[in-house]
Amino acid sequence: MSSASRTTLRESPRGRPAGTALRRQTRTGWLFASPALLVVAAVTVFPVVFSLVLSFWEIKLDYGGLRLGSPTLSHYESLLSSPEWYQALAFTLGFTLVSVFLELVIGTLVALVLERLGAARGWILALLLLPWALINVVAAQLWAYLFNGTYGAFSWLCEQLLGSRPDILGEPVPAMAAMVAVDVWKTTPFVAIVVLAGLMLIPGDVYEAAEIDGAGPWTTFWRVTLPQLRPIVAIAVLFRILQAFGVFDLPFVLTQGGPGTATQSVAILGYRMLFQNLDFGGGAAVAVTTAAIVMGCCLLFLRVFRAQVDEEGKA
Template sequence: MSAPSLTRQRARVGWFLTLPALVVVAAVTIFPVAYSVAISFTRVGLTYDGLRVEDWTLSNYATMLGSSAWREALVFTLGYTVVTVAVELVLGIAVAVLLDRLEVGRGWLLALLLIPWSMITVVSAQLWGYLYNATYGAVTWGLGLLLDEPPVILGTPAPAITAMAVADIWKTTPFVAVIVLAGLVRIPAERYEAAEVDGAGAWRTFVSVVLPALRPVVAVAVLFRVLQAFGIFDLPFVLTQGGPGTATQSLAMLGYRALFHDLDMGMGAAVATATGLLVLGCCLLFLRVFRSHVDEAGEGGAT
């Protein structure tokens, strides 16, 4: 059998073996997404028999783009994503560098570090809700010792946003730290030795040696965290219910309320579709950045 024929046969076997998984993916992912996109272009009525498409229209998107609620949710989601991911990246790199320098107890510290990340977000949000409670919360009590009158943390927009960001940073910084630590342990010792021979100090070594080598893993960490933060739902749903008012209402919560509170299927699908397109744009942007960083790292290693 010739090499091209053998390659084609292996390809057919590969497609045959992966076909069941592809069918499952299509059933639970592709079809619901396509159905949601189609519904977003309709005006849907609810009957005793289920959904009834009354009209095909672009009015859902026109109403959504002209809605102040959508703009506020978009601004909040974007700002929340940028701030939390930036803080998590800085803290994650710092924690990873600390763990990389440890020679004793690294395993125990890493296990403790992963406890927040391993907690279900709903449970984590409920825990922080107890801490922020205006009556018996430990955080409220601590602020009462420092301030004349402790704030109602979850009842005021700025403190509520800050409190939610703190809860998210506490939970997801370990994820960033573990990814960065995986990149740190792969840096050859010869690079540190060469920097030391050149007379570089600790900070100069970090900037010139460590950060360039960490670009690919940092890009991956940022990509995953941006996707998670942009689609945040469970944390504000449990912690603040999108309040006070709509101060912490994310795009995901806005779509949820349109679907299940207002029973406006078309509007909810439009919000979900628009959010998905924004997330897709972020994916493509970060994949491009990630690819360029991999090329830079490869060129640096070759030289």
Template sequence: MTVSPTAVPDTRSAPRPSSPAPRKTRPPAGIARRRARTGWLYTAPALTVIALVTLFPVVYSVVLSFSDVRFTFGGVRVEEWTLGNYTTMLASPVWLEALAFTVGYTLVTVAVEIALGIAAAVLLDRLEAGRGWILALLLIPWSLITVVSAQLWDFLYDATFGAVTWLFGLVLDQPPVILGTPVPAITGMAVADIWKTTPFVAVIILAGLVRIPQERYEAAEMDGAGAWATFWNVVLPALRPVVSVAVLFRVLQAFGIFDLPFVLTQGGPGTATQSLAVLGYKTLFQNLDIGMGAAIATSTGVLVIAGCLLFLRMFRSQVDEGGAA
């Protein structure tokens, strides 16, 4: 008589009871406060340096904008506190002209850069080979320091041996003095700025293009949409948050433009290319009018903050629309 061994059930394939996920517990209030104090302690040196380098000059400039500052043999002395700097500035035709130039220059250059950046990004997105090399070449203008690129364009616009002047001479009997005439000077400066910053816009928009799901293109193709219909109804709506970010960065940079007109034209001819930043520099360091220069700088900062808040509000609404879609 044989006795069969007791059968042992195979439990390897049986489902094991799932253990509950560990609950995240918050540290006690005392430990959280100690961690917060430790964090503030470690970041205090960096925050102090930032405050001294950034916040203190800004606050001091605002204070000087409300004062009548005089130079004496012992240094600088505040004569009185007054609103005269702002009343004089707002009534000055030079300041109004600089404001009009800055606003108009910002609107035109940013609009052209966004249009060209979208076109360049769409082309780069369609490339299957060599995208990295082309993108690296496009970023060369953006990587150049603005003073260096401005000096390069100054050579190209030179009235005697400039390459751009020579090209105009091939089609015109009398080529224009580009940097010596108001309209050509503004146009030439805008071209230099667009050449430098369009690759930056293209990279931002390309980052938004690669995140568009392929299913949207396939759905548009199944609906019979052509290339233009797909671009207007699929691509552009998806790019609105990214375009808002690019516009925000470029408006802030273009509104405070200083180095490009300072190198190319010094704000001339006359005051044709004089931005608010250039006007503030001349008032403060050439005319030595500290109170008025601080008022111009403060007004420029207020306008920049207002524009930043406006575009941030637009950007938030675009993100909400994109999320809802």
């Protein structure tokens, strides 16, 4: 009998063939995991499918509730021809790119400083976590008081320095800048902690080898530290893109999407179409289109990242 046949007939310690034991373990695993999978399907898969269906059907709202009419593409046609949609998309993209870039740069600098600290690192980490631990609505409300044009601290400071009280949240550009500043203040600690974890995993002999080769601090950072951090940074950026692109509570509390629609994100636009205008099909189209854009951006980001890793591996 060949070795392959003996492997096939090999039995488990309890006397059953190994394949049978493996199948039984697999069924047991699915049995225990099925409640959690059902919960995940109920809170994620069903809403996504339901939104997709609503976006492609005519919706009739009466005293009996929602009723599906006939299939249609009118929701997407109206959305793609709406200037409000493009304005909300432009604001969301700009907010995401600027805030994530600033958080990545500042968070990396903070992580580099924390890596060199000794006993005080724990206390500083605890202080850094305070903004991240605050509920978004509470943090946004606190900053709304600070930016208030009548009694806000920033308006008072501008009056002392410039001689006038600017309405920070009442003008488009200052309102956008204030929103980015609040998001950077709140989320930079998350990026810093993720990057710090990556720095702690870099072996020390890599730096010793770079020092022996005569590399300075700047060269060591770009040629040694940054390549080692690339997977960790990719994860942090991916998480932040997903969160920033779906921003709702920050502009909703600070400006209600104003002045006008200058700070209206795609999430606020979908909320208004769904719950204020009762345009369920249009709101579902906003949600589906936004999800498709985010998924496409994330897949492109992961593809570029994988290509870079493959090139480094070949080199």
